[in-house]
Amino acid sequence: KNEVEQSPQNLTAQEGEFITINCSYSVGISALHWLQQHPGGGIVSLFMLSSGKKKHGRLIATINIQEKHSSLHITASHPRDSAVYICAVGTNFGNEKLTFGTGTRLTIIP
């Protein structure tokens, strides 16, 4: 079993819909990261969180440490949100080695 599991693997939605991508992990972590990989391949860090909730624009990330689960939400989705969203966990404080999920491919249709 992978240490980091994401669901769904693929998601297609209409523009304007509320999107939720889930990430579950099986180990104790120091922080969880959400990354966005654009169709051209570039990877950008969206959030790093170890508790609670963070918001940036239309993106919201939440984490439940007890349940070992995190969600990434996108409100008022737009075609430019189409990308692969990757969850990664770091398991040691001060040691930024990350274990990555396989990603969720999101397609937003106009």
Place this chain on the structure above:
Amino acid sequence: DADVTQTPRNRITKTGKRIMLECSQTKGHDRMYWYRQDPGLGLRLIYYSFDVKDINKGEISDGYSVSRQAQAKFSLSLESAIPNQTALYFCATSGPTSGRQETQYFGPGTRLLVL
């Protein structure tokens, strides 16, 4: 200009050839990483370096070597390329060393095809 750059961006090579992928960063970070990405798999760590004198193997280091020439430069070499090393390779940086998790910043990737 990009903070983390990789050269080349695309490379086609033949089995048995030695190739080097280069990564440079202007963020002043101590920590640098090399990952590979294969379809259907998550990013996997090849090597990482926490400073110029500190080089560590990741989970898939066989067939690869690295050199940390300076704080800003971290190169990945394939001594004798083989077709299953065909992948998308990413360099990343993080820092400063703080005793806690830090955001990683990724280069644009190098697409490598080994024939």
